Amino acid sequence: MGVEVRVEALSKSFGRQNIWHNVSLTLPAGEISALLGPSGTGKSVFLKSLIGLIRPEGGRCLVDGVDTVSADEKTLLRTRRQFGVLFQDGALFGSLPVYDNVAFPLREHTRKTEAEIRSIVMEKLAMVGLVGTERKLPGEISGGMRKRAGLARALVLDPEIILCDEPDSGLDPVRTALLGQLLMDLNAQTDATILVVTHNISLARTLPDNLGMLFRRELVMFGPREVLLTSDEPVIGQFLNGRRTGPIGMAEEKDQALLDAERHLDPGEDEVRGLVPQLEPTPGLPERRGLARHRHRLGEGWHTLPEHTRAAVTAAHEAEQAQRRTAAAS
Numbered sequence: 323m324g325v326e327v328r329v330e331a332l333s334k335s336f337g338r339q340n341i342w343h344n345v346s347l348t349l350p351a352g353e354i355s356a357l358l359g360p361s362g363t364g365k366s367v368f369l370k371s372l373i374g375l376i377r378p379e380g381g382r383c384l385v386d387g388v389d390t391v392s393a394d395e396k397t398l399l400r401t402r403r404q405f406g407v408l409f410q411d412g413a414l415f416g417s418l419p420v421y422d423n424v425a426f427p428l429r430e431h432t433r434k435t436e437a438e439i440r441s442i443v444m445e446k447l448a449m450v451g452l453v454g455t456e457r458k459l460p461g462e463i464s465g466g467m468r469k470r471a472g473l474a475r476a477l478v479l480d481p482e483i484i485l486c487d488e489p490d491s492g493l494d495p496v497r498t499a500l501l502g503q504l505l506m507d508l509n510a511q512t513d514a515t516i517l518v519v520t521h522n523i524s525l526a527r528t529l530p531d532n533l534g535m536l537f538r539r540e541l542v543m544f545g546p547r548e549v550l551l552t553s554d555e556p557v558i559g560q561f562l563n564g565r566r567t568g569p570i571g572m573a574e575e576k577d578q579a580l581l582d583a584e585r586h587l588d589p590g591e592d593e594v595r596g597l598v599p600q601l602e603p604t605p606g607l608p609e610r611r612g613l614a615r616h617r618h619r620l621g622e623g624w625h626t627l628p629e630h631t632r633a634a635v636t637a638a639h640e641a642e643q644a645q646r647r648t649a650a651a652s
């Protein structure tokens with residue numbers, strides 16, 4: 323089963339620049355979560371803080387009983403092996419061919435034979451559609467391919483927690499959709515806890531079980547997709563619709579005068595609100611244990627959910643049932 327990551331009152335500054343403060347959230351074991359937020363709000367800094375690459379000055383991050391904020395280097399190295407991380411730029415070694423890049427963690431952290439390593443590397447390369455690029459250097463493949471090679475490398479040690487920093491950046495829409503499916507399938511197969519940082523609205527709406535949003539140096543919200551996708555919070559609605567109008571501006575925050583001037587503007591006809599259907603694992607794969615736990619949790623807290631969230635969940639459930647009946651009858 324995946325591992326829970328519990329973040330309590332985390333704060334990080336660089337010198338006098340506060341990046342975010344008092345961030346608390348729990349990545350539920352085996353569920354997929356996504357962290358959103360305008361550029362520069364510190365999402366990458368947050369991911370790096372979880373694995374102790376960046377040390378916040380306050381708060382805790384608990385992974386299997388280890389606080390990665392205060393742990394010594396030796397303990398951190400052990401805990402980091404539970405993570406597979408896809409960094410924003412892929413973070414490949416430029417002088418090593420794709421094959422050796424992907425094999426690197428296996429050679430570094432395991433005693434596997436070259437034959438065993440080969441079988442794992444080729445399996446992961448096939449998973450991300452990169453068979454045939456083994457001998458190429460990172461500089462000889464496209465940005466999107468480097469991303470996928472980075473993902474293959476993040477997966478070779480079968481991590482219990484997978485962190486992906488903008489896995490979709492540099493990918494075309496079709497490959498982004500395929501990547502979303504890949505992460506969903508991976509979760510069904512391994513029950514790994516997954517956190518994805520993304521700007522991609524479609525991915526944010528359809529992939530995760532939980533969503534969170536960083537804005538103005540705070541975590542505005544973090545919770546089940548059912549709550550965030552039906553939220554009235556202006557900053558969430560603006561981001562999930564890619565709207566120009568709303569609290570987020572080019573310099574992250576707009577001043578009040580600009581916000582007041584926008585009040586009369588039509589938010590746009592292509593607004594998507596509510597609970598769009600979530601991606602499902604490819605047919606034939608196991609049912610997601612994380613999803614079962616997610617639904618159980620939602621049921622337990624049912625009476626604390628906003629009225630409109632409950633109505634949306636009920637409507638989505640009824641639509642799903644109707645679709646099943648139609649499929650069974652045909």
Ligand SMILES: Nc1ncnc2c1ncn2[C@@H]1O[C@H](COP(=O)(O)OP(=O)(O)OP(=O)(O)O)[C@@H](O)[C@H]1O
Pocket residue numbers: 336341359360361362363364365366367368
């Ligand atoms: N090692 C560092 N030293 C000093 N400042 C840093 C460091 N790393 C990040 N920052 C600053 O922290 C802020 C947040 O950066 P970060 O890369 O986490 O944002 P982000 O939300 O991931 O942005 P984007 O969506 O554009 O990738 C930026 O102002 C950045 O300059």
